[in-house]
Amino acid sequence: MRYEHLAALLLAALLHTQVNAQQPEPLHDSPPSSRYAVQITPYAWITGLSGESSPFKRAPSLDIEKSFSDVWHSLRAAAFLNTWLRRDRYVLNSDLLYVNTRESEVVGGLPLVSAAEGTMDTRLFMGTLQGGYRFYDSEQASLDALAGFSFWDIRSRAHLRIAGRSRHHQESFNWVDPMVGLRAFYRFNPELSTQAQIHVGGFNVGSRLSYQATLTLNYDLSENFSLTAGYKMLDVNYRRSGQVFDAHLSGPVLGLSWRY
Template identity: 35%
Template sequence: MPFDSLARARSIVAAGLICVGTFLAPNGAKADPSDWSGQVTVYGWGAGVSGDFRPLPIAPRLSFDNSFSDVLEDLDAAFFMTALARRGDLVLFGDLTYSSSSRSGRVPPGIAASGELTMRSATLAAGKRFHAERQTTLDLLGGARFWSINGLVSVPLAGVSVAPEANFADPIIALRANTRLSPRWSLLAYVDAGGFGTGSDFTWQTAVTANYKVSDRFYLSAGWRHLYVDYNKNGADFDGSMTGPLIGATIRF
């Protein structure tokens, strides 16, 4: 299924609105403002999936309402990674998310059906850091989240099998706050919102993590993340969210 989102993505990037998804990466020690510092985080997200997916107007609607244990049963593959670079008050971020799940069930009036859903997202970011007080920093960010959603709905009895895809980009505004609680512990809160009919109708995300400094180069994080997207274009309809606990490990360099 063709989409015109690549042109929109180029214009968004050209405008310099690049947004954040790396809420897991805790702030490191202060560095020389003229020097670059960076870190990479690999994390797991035990997200329960809920929502509705209809690839075409004539296709059946497949509903998801899975707990964390259901997701583990249905999940075929998953990969999550974030990266951060900072120079003075300039912050650059990147977030990659990949998940693939499959399930079987029934669609009205009780006909056997199966479905697969593969979701990829990349959130790129640039923003300015403000120092609210000695122990707290605020990052004001703007930018884009890029989506690639591939689906498959098969109803053998009805002879229906469709496998469309949607590729689009959403402009996003975000706020990221980090508070140091002690020399070892910090708390991070993140929220963004976007879409506004450009790519999806609406998307938003929030996360809170507690971060523990093991050493100057190694951190552990744990928290909660929620991601929502409502996409409806050219007859394809996806309205869903993923929410659940997350854990991560960060290497700083």
């Protein structure tokens, strides 16, 4: 069951803040004496996609099972960005996700259409914004509690050819999920550190349930830059007003962080 991975990452996040508290080194984002810290990380996500989706309102739901190569083949554009700000013990975190795909195939189950030749464009945008408080802070480890929201926007557009005539059909839907989360950081030595983030939300306010979990290993290239590599999972289950988007994305991440 995929929620077992969520529990495992949460346990790892908590353990990272309590193991080997000696050997003080400067924090990856900044030492506790610094009042301000900024970290910006654009990253690539090598993810597959599985789940269930209805591209149009009250259309039959379609099962989705795509590997990364399948996603890459239909990809038109993608962007991922994580930003972290801190002032004293108050923190602000944002994470942005944008994916635009086009698939060329026979499309069935559209409103008033049984089957048609054509292409399907799908655009997914998700933005998370959370504020919080650093309730544990040492020279080697930190733990932040977070609360905020995620905004989801999904748009589908079909370009169809039926009996020699071109037709277009477009729909979009969006929702907001309340979110709570934790961020844990632990430094092994002056160059090497690890970071875990987990966020859970939805609670039937927007989606039934959604979560994000990321675990990374970070290597400092200089005082201001570091390489980040790890694994990320995102899961959302939205079912309202004839719209269905129940998706699970997971795979390796690779990023470059700039911090000040």
